[in-house]
Amino acid sequence: xxxxxxxxxMGRLPIYYxxxxxLQRMGVDRISSDKLAERIGITSSQLRQDLSxxxxxxxxxxxxxxxxxxxxxxxxxxxxxxxxxxxxxxxxLGRAVASYEGFTRRGFLIxxxxxxxxxxxxxxxxxxxxxxxxxxxxxxxxxxxDVGVIATPATAAQEIADTLVAGGVRAIWNFAPxxxxxxxxxxxxxxxISDSLLLLSLRLHMQD
Amino acid sequence: xxxxxxxxxMGRLPIYYxxxxxLQRMGVDRISSDKLAERIGITSSQLRQDLSxxxxxxxxxxxxxxxxxxxxxxxxxxxxxxxxxxxxxxxxLGRAVASYEGFTRRGFLIxxxxxxxxxxxxxxxxxxxxxxxxxxxxxxxxxxxDVGVIATPATAAQEIADTLVAGGVRAIWNFAPxxxxxxxxxxxxxxxISDSLLLLSLRLHMQD
DNA sequence: TAGATTGTTAATCGATTAACAATC
DNA sequence: TAGATTGTTAATCGATTAACAATC
Numbered sequence: 001x002x003x004x005x006x007x008x009x010m011g012r013l014p015i016y017y018x019x020x021x022x023l024q025r026m027g028v029d030r031i032s033s034d035k036l037a038e039r040i041g042i043t044s045s046q047l048r049q050d051l052s053x054x055x056x057x058x059x060x061x062x063x064x065x066x067x068x069x070x071x072x073x074x075x076x077x078x079x080x081x082x083x084x085x086x087x088x089x090x091x092x093l094g095r096a097v098a099s100y101e102g103f104t105r106r107g108f109l110i111x112x113x114x115x116x117x118x119x120x121x122x123x124x125x126x127x128x129x130x131x132x133x134x135x136x137x138x139x140x141x142x143x144x145x146d147v148g149v150i151a152t153p154a155t156a157a158q159e160i161a162d163t164l165v166a167g168g169v170r171a172i173w174n175f176a177p178x179x180x181x182x183x184x185x186x187x188x189x190x191x192x193i194s195d196s197l198l199l200l201s202l203r204l205h206m207q208d
Numbered sequence: 209x210x211x212x213x214x215x216x217x218m219g220r221l222p223i224y225y226x227x228x229x230x231l232q233r234m235g236v237d238r239i240s241s242d243k244l245a246e247r248i249g250i251t252s253s254q255l256r257q258d259l260s261x262x263x264x265x266x267x268x269x270x271x272x273x274x275x276x277x278x279x280x281x282x283x284x285x286x287x288x289x290x291x292x293x294x295x296x297x298x299x300x301l302g303r304a305v306a307s308y309e310g311f312t313r314r315g316f317l318i319x320x321x322x323x324x325x326x327x328x329x330x331x332x333x334x335x336x337x338x339x340x341x342x343x344x345x346x347x348x349x350x351x352x353x354d355v356g357v358i359a360t361p362a363t364a365a366q367e368i369a370d371t372l373v374a375g376g377v378r379a380i381w382n383f384a385p386x387x388x389x390x391x392x393x394x395x396x397x398x399x400x401i402s403d404s405l406l407l408l409s410l411r412l413h414m415q416d
Numbered sequence: 417t418a419g420a421t422t423g424t425t426a427a428t429c430g431a432t433t434a435a436c437a438a439t440c
Numbered sequence: 441t442a443g444a445t446t447g448t449t450a451a452t453c454g455a456t457t458a459a460c461a462a463t464c
Binding site: 240241242252256257259260264266267268269270271272 | 446448
Protein backbone atom coordinates (compact mmCIF):
# COMPACT_ATOMS: atom_id res chain seq x y z
CA UNK A 1 0.00 0.00 0.00
CA UNK A 2 2.73 2.40 1.00
CA UNK A 3 5.05 3.47 -1.73
CA UNK A 4 8.57 2.62 -0.77
CA UNK A 5 10.49 5.51 0.71
CA UNK A 6 13.89 6.08 -0.87
CA UNK A 7 17.00 6.24 1.31
CA UNK A 8 17.53 9.92 0.60
CA UNK A 9 13.95 10.72 1.52
CA MET A 10 14.40 8.75 4.75
CA GLY A 11 17.44 10.81 5.55
CA ARG A 12 15.29 13.93 5.33
CA LEU A 13 12.61 12.65 7.67
CA PRO A 14 14.24 14.04 10.84
CA ILE A 15 14.44 17.42 9.13
CA TYR A 16 10.78 17.36 8.16
CA TYR A 17 9.95 16.26 11.66
CA UNK A 18 11.82 19.19 13.19
CA UNK A 19 10.30 21.81 10.93
CA UNK A 20 6.79 20.48 11.26
CA UNK A 21 7.16 20.40 15.04
CA UNK A 22 8.29 24.00 14.93
CA LEU A 23 5.30 24.98 12.83
CA GLN A 24 2.96 23.23 15.21
CA ARG A 25 4.57 24.98 18.16
CA MET A 26 4.02 28.26 16.35
CA GLY A 27 0.37 27.41 15.91
CA VAL A 28 0.54 27.19 12.11
CA ASP A 29 -1.88 24.56 10.95
CA ARG A 30 -1.59 24.72 7.20
CA ILE A 31 1.37 25.40 4.91
CA SER A 32 2.10 25.20 1.18
CA SER A 33 4.95 23.15 -0.22
CA ASP A 34 6.45 26.39 -1.49
CA LYS A 35 6.63 28.00 1.92
CA LEU A 36 7.81 24.93 3.78
CA ALA A 37 10.43 24.12 1.18
CA GLU A 38 11.78 27.66 1.30
CA ARG A 39 12.06 27.43 5.08
CA ILE A 40 13.92 24.15 4.89
CA GLY A 41 16.04 25.21 1.96
CA ILE A 42 15.01 22.62 -0.64
CA THR A 43 12.83 22.89 -3.76
CA SER A 44 9.09 22.60 -3.44
CA SER A 45 9.23 19.93 -6.11
CA GLN A 46 11.43 17.75 -3.96
CA LEU A 47 9.26 18.35 -0.93
CA ARG A 48 6.08 17.34 -2.75
CA GLN A 49 7.85 14.34 -4.21
CA ASP A 50 8.94 13.27 -0.72
CA LEU A 51 5.65 13.93 0.99
CA SER A 52 3.70 12.07 -1.65
CA UNK A 53 5.64 8.94 -0.68
CA UNK A 54 4.11 9.21 2.79
CA UNK A 55 0.56 9.21 1.47
CA UNK A 56 -1.83 11.94 0.43
CA UNK A 57 -1.63 14.75 2.92
CA UNK A 58 -1.97 17.81 0.78
CA UNK A 59 -5.11 19.56 -0.34
CA UNK A 60 -5.22 21.02 -3.82
CA UNK A 61 -5.19 24.77 -3.64
CA UNK A 62 -4.74 24.76 0.14
CA UNK A 63 -1.44 23.15 1.04
CA UNK A 64 -0.69 20.66 3.80
CA UNK A 65 -2.23 20.36 7.25
CA UNK A 66 0.60 20.41 9.73
CA UNK A 67 -1.01 18.16 12.34
CA UNK A 68 -1.81 15.06 10.28
CA UNK A 69 1.47 15.35 8.37
CA UNK A 70 3.49 15.58 11.58
CA UNK A 71 1.54 12.63 12.92
CA UNK A 72 2.46 10.61 9.85
CA UNK A 73 6.12 11.56 9.98
CA UNK A 74 6.26 10.70 13.70
CA UNK A 75 4.71 7.40 12.90
CA UNK A 76 7.25 6.60 10.19
CA UNK A 77 10.02 7.55 12.60
CA UNK A 78 8.57 5.16 15.17
CA UNK A 79 8.02 7.94 17.67
CA UNK A 80 4.52 6.87 18.50
CA UNK A 81 5.76 3.91 20.45
CA UNK A 82 8.05 4.05 23.45
CA UNK A 83 11.61 2.75 23.33
CA UNK A 84 13.44 1.51 26.38
CA UNK A 85 17.07 2.57 26.53
CA UNK A 86 20.05 1.97 28.75
CA UNK A 87 22.94 4.37 28.73
CA UNK A 88 26.45 3.18 29.43
CA UNK A 89 28.97 5.81 30.46
CA UNK A 90 28.09 8.69 32.77
CA UNK A 91 30.84 11.10 31.72
CA UNK A 92 30.12 14.50 30.22
CA LEU A 93 28.74 13.15 26.99
CA GLY A 94 26.61 10.53 28.72
CA ARG A 95 25.20 13.14 31.05
CA ALA A 96 24.49 15.47 28.15
CA VAL A 97 22.58 12.71 26.37
CA ALA A 98 20.70 11.72 29.51
CA SER A 99 19.72 15.32 30.16
CA TYR A 100 18.28 16.02 26.72
CA GLU A 101 14.61 16.53 27.45
CA GLY A 102 13.66 15.94 23.83
CA PHE A 103 14.25 12.22 24.17
CA THR A 104 11.75 11.54 26.92
CA ARG A 105 9.20 13.66 25.16
CA ARG A 106 9.61 11.49 22.05
CA GLY A 107 9.31 8.19 23.86
CA PHE A 108 12.99 7.39 24.32
CA LEU A 109 13.07 6.39 27.96
CA ILE A 110 16.43 5.99 29.63
CA UNK A 111 15.63 3.30 32.15
CA UNK A 112 19.04 2.96 33.72
CA UNK A 113 22.54 4.36 33.44
CA UNK A 114 25.66 2.24 33.94
CA UNK A 115 29.13 3.48 34.76
CA UNK A 116 32.50 1.96 35.54
CA UNK A 117 32.82 4.16 38.62
CA UNK A 118 31.13 2.32 41.53
CA UNK A 119 30.97 5.60 43.43
CA UNK A 120 28.16 6.73 41.15
CA UNK A 121 26.00 3.70 41.93
CA UNK A 122 22.84 4.68 43.73
CA UNK A 123 22.85 8.25 42.42
CA UNK A 124 20.43 9.60 39.81
CA UNK A 125 21.17 11.45 36.59
CA UNK A 126 18.29 13.26 34.96
CA UNK A 127 15.93 11.03 36.93
CA UNK A 128 17.53 7.72 35.94
CA UNK A 129 19.23 5.50 38.51
CA UNK A 130 22.93 4.81 38.05
CA UNK A 131 24.30 1.30 38.57
CA UNK A 132 27.76 -0.28 38.30
CA UNK A 133 28.53 -1.42 34.77
CA UNK A 134 29.21 -4.92 36.15
CA UNK A 135 25.46 -5.25 36.59
CA UNK A 136 24.63 -4.45 32.95
CA UNK A 137 24.32 -8.08 31.83
CA UNK A 138 22.09 -9.05 34.72
CA UNK A 139 19.90 -5.99 34.21
CA UNK A 140 19.34 -6.74 30.53
CA UNK A 141 18.46 -10.34 31.33
CA UNK A 142 15.71 -9.10 33.63
CA UNK A 143 14.53 -6.04 31.71
CA UNK A 144 13.95 -6.22 27.96
CA UNK A 145 15.67 -3.23 26.39
CA ASP A 146 15.44 -1.87 22.87
CA VAL A 147 18.49 0.33 22.55
CA GLY A 148 21.87 0.54 24.25
CA VAL A 149 23.65 3.87 24.16
CA ILE A 150 27.44 3.73 24.42
CA ALA A 151 29.10 6.88 25.73
CA THR A 152 32.20 5.25 27.20
CA PRO A 153 35.85 5.67 26.26
CA ALA A 154 36.75 3.89 23.02
CA THR A 155 38.67 1.18 24.86
CA ALA A 156 35.59 -0.08 26.69
CA ALA A 157 33.12 0.20 23.83
CA GLN A 158 33.45 -3.23 22.18
CA GLU A 159 33.09 -5.10 25.45
CA ILE A 160 29.99 -3.09 26.32
CA ALA A 161 28.61 -3.74 22.85
CA ASP A 162 29.10 -7.49 23.34
CA THR A 163 27.23 -7.35 26.64
CA LEU A 164 24.43 -5.32 25.06
CA VAL A 165 24.12 -7.79 22.18
CA ALA A 166 24.14 -10.77 24.53
CA GLY A 167 21.45 -8.98 26.53
CA GLY A 168 19.23 -8.82 23.46
CA VAL A 169 19.16 -5.15 22.50
CA ARG A 170 17.96 -4.50 18.96
CA ALA A 171 20.11 -1.48 18.35
CA ILE A 172 23.17 0.35 19.61
CA TRP A 173 23.71 4.07 19.50
CA ASN A 174 27.45 4.51 19.65
CA PHE A 175 29.30 7.70 20.51
CA ALA A 176 32.68 6.05 21.07
CA PRO A 177 35.09 6.72 18.21
CA UNK A 178 35.52 3.08 17.31
CA UNK A 179 33.86 0.68 14.92
CA UNK A 180 31.82 -1.97 16.68
CA UNK A 181 31.61 -5.58 15.57
CA UNK A 182 28.06 -6.80 16.07
CA UNK A 183 25.86 -9.47 14.48
CA UNK A 184 23.79 -8.48 11.47
CA UNK A 185 20.51 -8.38 13.30
CA UNK A 186 21.68 -5.59 15.59
CA UNK A 187 21.51 -2.08 14.17
CA UNK A 188 24.33 0.29 14.94
CA UNK A 189 24.09 4.03 14.61
CA UNK A 190 27.46 5.68 14.98
CA UNK A 191 27.37 9.31 16.02
CA UNK A 192 30.74 10.80 15.23
CA ILE A 193 30.52 14.29 16.61
CA SER A 194 33.94 15.08 15.25
CA ASP A 195 32.82 14.37 11.68
CA SER A 196 30.71 17.50 11.87
CA LEU A 197 33.72 19.54 12.82
CA LEU A 198 35.73 18.03 9.98
CA LEU A 199 33.00 18.97 7.53
CA LEU A 200 32.89 22.48 8.91
CA SER A 201 36.63 22.67 8.49
CA LEU A 202 36.34 21.37 4.93
CA ARG A 203 33.75 24.00 4.07
CA LEU A 204 35.87 26.74 5.60
CA HIS A 205 38.86 25.53 3.66
CA MET A 206 36.99 25.34 0.35
CA GLN A 207 35.95 28.98 0.68
CA ASP A 208 39.49 30.32 0.65
CA UNK B 209 44.52 21.65 -11.66
CA UNK B 210 42.41 19.84 -9.10
CA UNK B 211 39.35 18.15 -10.41
CA UNK B 212 36.33 19.42 -8.59
CA UNK B 213 35.23 17.25 -5.74
CA UNK B 214 31.52 16.40 -5.79
CA UNK B 215 29.38 17.09 -2.72
CA UNK B 216 28.85 13.40 -2.06
CA UNK B 217 32.55 12.72 -2.23
CA MET B 218 33.15 15.59 0.19
CA GLY B 219 30.71 14.03 2.59
CA ARG B 220 32.81 10.88 2.58
CA LEU B 221 36.08 12.67 3.33
CA PRO B 222 35.74 12.40 7.12
CA ILE B 223 35.14 8.66 6.71
CA TYR B 224 38.22 8.23 4.57
CA TYR B 225 40.16 10.29 7.04
CA UNK B 226 39.12 8.08 9.94
CA UNK B 227 39.89 4.80 8.21
CA UNK B 228 43.22 5.99 6.87
CA UNK B 229 44.20 7.21 10.32
CA UNK B 230 43.28 3.83 11.72
CA LEU B 231 45.42 2.09 9.10
CA GLN B 232 48.34 4.34 9.87
CA ARG B 233 47.94 3.67 13.59
CA MET B 234 48.03 -0.03 12.79
CA GLY B 235 51.24 0.44 10.86
CA VAL B 236 49.74 -0.49 7.48
CA ASP B 237 51.45 1.55 4.81
CA ARG B 238 49.89 0.25 1.65
CA ILE B 239 46.36 -0.93 0.84
CA SER B 240 44.37 -1.83 -2.27
CA SER B 241 41.11 -0.14 -3.15
CA ASP B 242 39.44 -3.53 -2.76
CA LYS B 243 40.55 -4.02 0.83
CA LEU B 244 39.91 -0.46 1.95
CA ALA B 245 36.51 -0.34 0.30
CA GLU B 246 35.49 -3.58 1.97
CA ARG B 247 36.53 -2.22 5.34
CA ILE B 248 34.54 0.96 4.82
CA GLY B 249 31.59 -0.82 3.28
CA ILE B 250 31.51 0.78 -0.16
CA THR B 251 32.45 -0.54 -3.62
CA SER B 252 36.06 -0.38 -4.72
CA SER B 253 34.84 1.36 -7.86
CA GLN B 254 33.42 4.20 -5.85
CA LEU B 255 36.53 4.44 -3.73
CA ARG B 256 38.82 4.68 -6.76
CA GLN B 257 36.48 7.19 -8.35
CA ASP B 258 36.60 9.33 -5.21
CA LEU B 259 40.33 9.04 -4.63
CA SER B 260 41.12 9.91 -8.22
CA UNK B 261 39.48 13.28 -7.63
CA UNK B 262 42.12 13.99 -5.00
CA UNK B 263 45.00 13.39 -7.40
CA UNK B 264 47.02 10.36 -8.33
CA UNK B 265 47.86 8.44 -5.19
CA UNK B 266 47.61 4.85 -6.29
CA UNK B 267 50.25 2.67 -7.83
CA UNK B 268 49.21 0.22 -10.52
CA UNK B 269 49.50 -3.28 -9.19
CA UNK B 270 50.35 -2.12 -5.69
CA UNK B 271 47.51 -0.11 -4.25
CA UNK B 272 47.62 3.14 -2.29
CA UNK B 273 50.25 4.38 0.13
CA UNK B 274 48.47 5.25 3.34
CA UNK B 275 50.76 8.08 4.41
CA UNK B 276 50.60 10.36 1.36
CA UNK B 277 46.91 9.70 0.90
CA UNK B 278 46.13 10.56 4.52
CA UNK B 279 48.26 13.66 4.13
CA UNK B 280 46.21 14.70 1.10
CA UNK B 281 42.88 14.04 2.79
CA UNK B 282 43.99 15.98 5.88
CA UNK B 283 44.99 18.81 3.63
CA UNK B 284 41.63 18.88 1.87
CA UNK B 285 39.92 18.87 5.26
CA UNK B 286 42.03 21.84 6.29
CA UNK B 287 43.58 19.92 9.17
CA UNK B 288 47.10 21.00 8.36
CA UNK B 289 46.46 24.47 9.62
CA UNK B 290 45.35 25.35 13.12
CA UNK B 291 41.91 26.77 13.88
CA UNK B 292 41.19 28.97 16.85
CA UNK B 293 37.91 28.19 18.58
CA UNK B 294 35.89 29.60 21.40
CA UNK B 295 33.32 27.47 23.13
CA UNK B 296 30.21 29.01 24.61
CA UNK B 297 28.36 26.96 27.21
CA UNK B 298 30.14 24.87 29.81
CA UNK B 299 27.35 22.42 30.56
CA UNK B 300 27.69 18.70 30.03
CA LEU B 301 27.76 18.92 26.24
CA GLY B 302 30.21 21.81 26.25
CA ARG B 303 32.48 19.94 28.61
CA ALA B 304 32.27 16.81 26.49
CA VAL B 305 33.28 18.80 23.41
CA ALA B 306 36.09 20.58 25.25
CA SER B 307 37.43 17.30 26.55
CA TYR B 308 37.59 15.51 23.23
CA GLU B 309 41.32 15.05 22.75
CA GLY B 310 40.91 14.47 19.03
CA PHE B 311 40.26 18.15 18.40
CA THR B 312 43.53 19.49 19.77
CA ARG B 313 45.41 16.81 17.95
CA ARG B 314 43.82 17.96 14.68
CA GLY B 315 44.57 21.60 15.17
CA PHE B 316 41.24 22.72 16.63
CA LEU B 317 42.39 24.76 19.60
CA ILE B 318 39.81 25.84 22.14
CA UNK B 319 41.29 29.11 23.28
CA UNK B 320 38.63 30.09 25.76
CA UNK B 321 35.33 28.88 27.16
CA UNK B 322 32.48 31.21 28.06
CA UNK B 323 29.60 30.48 30.38
CA UNK B 324 26.64 32.35 31.80
CA UNK B 325 27.53 31.20 35.30
CA UNK B 326 30.03 33.73 36.72
CA UNK B 327 31.02 31.17 39.35
CA UNK B 328 32.93 29.24 36.68
CA UNK B 329 35.05 32.24 35.70
CA UNK B 330 38.69 31.67 36.49
CA UNK B 331 38.42 27.87 36.41
CA UNK B 332 39.83 25.68 33.66
CA UNK B 333 38.11 23.00 31.61
CA UNK B 334 40.34 20.64 29.70
CA UNK B 335 43.10 23.19 29.93
CA UNK B 336 41.09 26.13 28.63
CA UNK B 337 40.27 29.12 30.83
CA UNK B 338 36.61 29.84 31.52
CA UNK B 339 35.32 33.43 31.40
CA UNK B 340 31.90 35.05 31.90
CA UNK B 341 29.87 35.13 28.71
CA UNK B 342 29.53 38.90 29.11
CA UNK B 343 33.17 39.14 28.07
CA UNK B 344 32.72 37.23 24.81
CA UNK B 345 32.41 40.32 22.60
CA UNK B 346 35.47 42.01 24.11
CA UNK B 347 37.50 38.82 23.81
CA UNK B 348 36.69 38.39 20.11
CA UNK B 349 37.58 42.01 19.43
CA UNK B 350 41.03 41.36 20.87
CA UNK B 351 41.63 37.81 19.70
CA UNK B 352 40.84 36.82 16.09
CA UNK B 353 38.86 33.61 16.22
CA ASP B 354 37.92 31.23 13.42
CA VAL B 355 35.07 29.21 14.87
CA GLY B 356 32.53 29.71 17.62
CA VAL B 357 31.00 26.61 19.18
CA ILE B 358 27.55 27.03 20.68
CA ALA B 359 26.63 24.54 23.39
CA THR B 360 24.16 26.68 25.27
CA PRO B 361 20.43 26.22 25.85
CA ALA B 362 18.36 26.98 22.75
CA THR B 363 17.06 30.22 24.26
CA ALA B 364 20.51 31.80 24.41
CA ALA B 365 21.83 30.54 21.08
CA GLN B 366 20.76 33.34 18.72
CA GLU B 367 22.13 36.08 20.93
CA ILE B 368 25.46 34.25 21.22
CA ALA B 369 25.48 33.75 17.46
CA ASP B 370 25.00 37.48 16.94
CA THR B 371 27.91 38.25 19.24
CA LEU B 372 30.09 35.68 17.48
CA VAL B 373 29.23 37.14 14.08
CA ALA B 374 29.87 40.69 15.28
CA GLY B 375 33.18 39.44 16.63
CA GLY B 376 34.19 38.23 13.19
CA VAL B 377 34.13 34.44 13.41
CA ARG B 378 34.05 32.72 10.04
CA ALA B 379 32.00 29.75 11.17
CA ILE B 380 29.67 28.57 13.90
CA TRP B 381 29.34 25.01 15.12
CA ASN B 382 25.92 24.87 16.69
CA PHE B 383 24.66 22.19 19.06
CA ALA B 384 21.61 24.11 20.25
CA PRO B 385 18.39 22.75 18.75
CA UNK B 386 17.47 25.97 17.01
CA UNK B 387 18.07 27.45 13.58
CA UNK B 388 20.41 30.39 13.65
CA UNK B 389 20.03 33.48 11.50
CA UNK B 390 23.46 34.59 10.34
CA UNK B 391 24.81 36.54 7.36
CA UNK B 392 25.74 34.57 4.26
CA UNK B 393 29.47 34.82 4.76
CA UNK B 394 29.33 32.93 8.04
CA UNK B 395 29.20 29.15 7.77
CA UNK B 396 26.94 27.28 10.16
CA UNK B 397 27.26 23.62 10.89
CA UNK B 398 24.33 22.33 12.90
CA UNK B 399 24.99 19.19 14.88
CA UNK B 400 21.64 17.72 15.79
CA ILE B 401 22.52 14.81 18.01
CA SER B 402 18.91 13.83 18.24
CA ASP B 403 18.66 13.38 14.46
CA SER B 404 20.86 10.32 14.84
CA LEU B 405 18.50 8.83 17.35
CA LEU B 406 15.55 9.53 15.07
CA LEU B 407 17.29 7.75 12.22
CA LEU B 408 18.08 4.81 14.47
CA SER B 409 14.45 4.72 15.45
CA LEU B 410 13.40 4.87 11.80
CA ARG B 411 15.65 1.97 10.92
CA LEU B 412 14.37 -0.07 13.87
CA HIS B 413 10.84 0.66 12.84
CA MET B 414 11.41 -0.24 9.17
CA GLN B 415 12.71 -3.66 10.20
CA ASP B 416 9.45 -4.73 11.80
C1' DT C 417 -16.08 30.55 -10.48
C1' DA C 418 -11.06 31.97 -10.41
C1' DG C 419 -6.92 31.26 -8.04
C1' DA C 420 -3.93 28.39 -5.76
C1' DT C 421 -1.55 24.43 -5.08
C1' DT C 422 -1.19 19.51 -5.10
C1' DG C 423 0.33 14.91 -7.01
C1' DT C 424 2.50 12.89 -10.71
C1' DT C 425 4.72 12.27 -15.17
C1' DA C 426 8.57 13.19 -17.94
C1' DA C 427 13.13 15.35 -18.47
C1' DT C 428 17.36 16.34 -16.53
C1' DC C 429 21.00 15.84 -13.80
C1' DG C 430 24.39 13.61 -10.95
C1' DA C 431 26.27 9.65 -8.69
C1' DT C 432 27.39 4.81 -8.63
C1' DT C 433 28.85 0.70 -10.76
C1' DA C 434 30.97 -2.13 -14.28
C1' DA C 435 34.49 -3.00 -17.24
C1' DC C 436 38.95 -2.82 -19.01
C1' DA C 437 43.11 -0.78 -21.10
C1' DA C 438 47.14 1.12 -19.01
C1' DT C 439 50.94 0.12 -16.23
C1' DC C 440 53.75 -0.88 -12.25
C1' DT D 441 57.59 -11.39 -17.43
C1' DA D 442 53.02 -12.48 -15.12
C1' DG D 443 49.93 -10.87 -11.76
C1' DA D 444 47.77 -7.27 -9.58
C1' DT D 445 45.53 -3.18 -9.33
C1' DT D 446 44.93 1.50 -10.71
C1' DG D 447 42.57 5.38 -13.28
C1' DT D 448 39.13 6.30 -16.41
C1' DT D 449 35.47 5.65 -19.79
C1' DA D 450 30.96 4.18 -20.61
C1' DA D 451 26.65 2.21 -18.84
C1' DT D 452 23.42 2.10 -15.34
C1' DC D 453 20.94 3.59 -11.81
C1' DG D 454 18.63 6.79 -8.78
C1' DA D 455 17.44 11.33 -7.33
C1' DT D 456 16.12 16.01 -8.36
C1' DT D 457 13.79 19.35 -10.99
C1' DA D 458 10.44 21.11 -14.23
C1' DA D 459 6.06 21.23 -15.90
C1' DC D 460 1.27 20.80 -15.85
C1' DA D 461 -3.23 18.46 -15.65
C1' DA D 462 -6.19 17.51 -11.81
C1' DT D 463 -8.82 19.51 -8.32
C1' DC D 464 -10.13 21.81 -4.13
